Amino acid sequence: MTFCRATTVASLLFLFLVCGTLSGQSPYSVSLINPEMTKNAKAVVRFSEQKLTISSPSSASLEVTKAVTIMNETGRLESIYFGIDDKFITYHFDNLVIFDKEGKKVKDFGSFHLEPLITFAGSTLYSDVRYKSLDPDYRTYPFTAEISYTVDLRGFFYLPDWVIGEDYNISTEKARLTVETPAEYKLCFLEQNMPSEVTTGTDKGKSTYEWKVENDKAREKEPYALDIEQLCPTVFLAPGNFEIAKWRGSSATWRDFGKFLADLNQGRNILPANVTEKIKELSAQNPDTTALIRKLYALMQEKTRYVSVQIGIGGWQPIEAQEVEEKSYGDCKALSNYMKALLDAAGIKSHYAVIMAGEDAPDLRHSFPSNQFNHAILCVPGSPDTIWLECTSQRIPFNYLGSFTDDRFALLITDDGGRLVRTRKYGSEENRLTRKAIVTIDQTGNGKISVKTEYSSYFYDQMLPVLLSDFEDQKRTLSESVSIPGLTLVGFKISQPDKEKPLICEELNITTKGYASRMSDRMILPLNLMNKVSKLPALNTGRDSEVLLRREKLMIDTVIYKLPAGYTLSSTLNPVNLDSPFGSYDTNIEFSGNELIYIRRQMIRKGRFKVDDYPALIDYNNRVATADMVKIVLKRE
Structure with missing residues (x-):
């Protein structure tokens, strides 16, 4: 590949400023941003320049200068400076300048001294990590924050990755990464979703690597998407040979x-x-x-x-x-x-x-x-x-x-x-939720409900924090998570019967008002008590991500309805049987005496599917959601 010598941070900033001056406006004027770059964006990176200089296997420095336009409150975090100091890393704050929407300077923190903070979070017993941060506390949107800092690395065995738009709803107009190493140094890198490959060169005993990205539009969070790091233009870096605290190693x-x-x-x-x-x-x-x-x-x-x-x-x-x-x-x-x-x-x-x-x-x-x-x-x-x-x-x-x-x-x-x-994969027979409920409906449509649920493996993981919390937190969590109209949680019990098995048992006693709706001599009864699927929104624009279903899961619900005396079925329902590459779903209804038994079985398959498969997932999911809303009509004899 041909080599083009990297310009300095100052020269890139100069070019950015000249472009703005020639247009007769401040380069940070929000009106200069292409409307396509503001679409769905909480922040727009106007430019970002990073230069990583590796002097030896144990010494490196990173210079960062960037300007970010904050479009609204959800993007304000991008205007805050964060730094970390420990035995091997030191952040040096250089400046943070705020410009209003017209591009006029309104705040300048250039001489601001940041005191390091010692914070031990959660279970941290002790740490030599010191945090530095500076919040400009500016909220007149939109505005632009220009931030510059340097980082010294004194011993390392990994290097910072270069990720463009590493959060949702952030677009990038211009970004560049330059890495400079001794000519004999082995730099390992992996390009992902990059619009162009690296430009390399050697001059005066130094090797240089350069990557550029322009006009990278904001990404919106999508259902069942890959991790955002897998969607963004990214350069992963690793040192070939390294040294930290006199320990030497290799990433070869x-x-x-x-x-x-x-x-x-x-x-x-x-x-x-x-x-x-x-x-x-x-x-x-x-x-x-x-x-x-x-x-x-x-x-x-x-x-x-x-x-x-x-x-x-x-x-x-x-x-x-x-x-x-x-x-x-x-x-x-x-x-x-x-x-x-x-x-x-x-x-x-x-x-x-x-x-x-x-x-x-x-x-x-x-x-x-x-x-x-x-x-x-x-x-x-x-x-x-x-x-x-x-x-x-x-x-x-x-x-x-x-x-x-x-x-x-x-x-x-x-x-x-x-x-x-x-590591071990857990299948649908292990990642299993099994629920049995008995619902007694009275003449007014109110109900008394007893529910027993077993949460295994994946579902055990979701319930373990609830099991370990105190009584009041358990009660609040359960009351908020059970979406039954008119619910009152009368009593509950959560236990792990066998400490050797990933299985949690939950027992609930519930009363509910108006669960079944009365209309003259008829009563309308929803059949799916607690496990309803929501519909996915229609796909109005193109999707960016492949479809990812991370784990196999199986959910089986059995609900026994004890009907009030004198009522019988006025309508009949056929069983539902759905099957797709994404999973399967079936329901069955049995009626005997004054008991109606509703059985629902849903299995989710693990898989990674093409972008073009998403409409089929919407269709399957929404057919499940429709089936979950089923109601049956009872008639008084």
């Missing part, structure tokens, strides 16, 4: 990156002698390997609790197992390493593993070795089944990962370096 292969993490963990799995002897005794008492692993996992859960530790390289290196034994706490790295130490003492092979956690985490870019992880778990390889252990929860069942880390790539840290493996 997953094996190499795993070796770096193995070096960080080396020698940190030593337990006190008395603990090792205790484990040997347990081993003798539990000859079955799986039973012994289960026992040691239970001991770890009983003894430890999760806290976050972010000191120096401690954000990536686990606390020593002996310290966890003494203090009975640790973060995900420390607790996974401690559990590994317990298994080591029992002579059971296991592997520390890093993973990108989160229910909606994006897929790992397996062709691009780099740090794509935010969590640590433990893998115990076995035949026929591998055991996975989540070590940060005192409640999660043995060998259960759940939606936090299921069905995705993890990097096993083995004696031979890193190796990618996929």
Whole structure:
């Protein structure tokens, strides 16, 4: 490729200002923005210039200058400066200037000194991270914020990615990334959705890489869409060779990156002698390997609790197992390493593993070795089944990962370096919601309802926070989540009958006014009590994202209606049977004596579908939604 020497931040800003001056208006005048760029936009990036200079495997700096027009209150966050300082990163605030809609300067914070703030959030025990922020507190929309700052990196093993429009409803007029390295330095990068490839060159012992994006329109959040990071123009960066706190490593292969993490963990799995002897005794008492692993996992859960530790390289290196034994706490790295130490003492092979956690985490870019992880778990390889252990929860069942880390790539840290493996996938028979309700309707249409629901696997994950909350929070959550007209929650019980299984049971006692509507000698009764699908909006414009259904799920509802004396069916309903690539749905109605039984079964299939498949999903979803609104007419004899 041909090389065009990158201009400096100052020259880009100069060109931007000249264009505005030639038009006779301030370059930050909102009237200069192409209307296509303001469509659906809460903010418009007028220009963004980033220059990353890598001086050595342990030293780099990033210069950032950008101007963002804030269109309304929802985009105001884009006008706020955020910075972070720790042992390896220092942010230097340069300036923040506010311009009104005509492009006139109204605020200038150039000489403003930012005091670092120490904040320990949630379960963080201690941290050396210091936060800096500056809110211009300007709310006369639209306005433009010009922000400039630099970042010094003193040791690193990952680099900041360049993401255009990394949030919904943000458009970008002009953006450029320049990376400068020593000529012999290996920079790893992966381009995604870029309008053009990198321009590279070498001059005076320096290698330069340059990317540009122009007129990238705002994206709206779409139902069943990919993660926005997968939709935006993006350049992922990684250092070929790196050094942090005198630890050296490479991102050339997953094996190499795993070796770096193995070096960080080396020698940190030593337990006190008395603990090792205790484990040997347990081993003798539990000859079955799986039973012994289960026992040691239970001991770890009983003894430890999760806290976050972010000191120096401690954000990536686990606390020593002996310290966890003494203090009975640790973060995900420390607790996974401690559990590994317990298994080591029992002579059971296991592997520390890093993973990108989160229910909606994006897929790992397996062709691009780099740090794509935010969590640590433990893998115990076995035949026929591998055991996975989540070590940060005192409640999660043995060998259960759940939606936090299921069905995705993890990097096993083995004696031979890193190796990618996929965690367990939970199918529709495991991700299951089963509900049985008995509804007694009186002569006025009011009802008394008792409901028993079992939440398994994925649904267990959704209910676990409710189970662990206090009585008043449980009552409020349940009252708000059950959408039955005229509802009064009389009583409830939430439990996990077997701590070894990801299953939560919920029992509800409800009264409702006017559930069935009376019309003369007839009564209109809705059949679907609690599990209704909403219709998807019609597709008025083109869709950007492929369709993603992340998990298989199965929901079965059985509702038994006890009808008031003297009423019988006035109308009949045929069963509904729908099937599609996205899932299946069927209902059945039975009538006997004064009982009407409604059974609904909905299965969602996992899959990634083409953009052109979305209208078919709308059609299927809306047919389900229509079927869910079914009502039956009862007539008084």
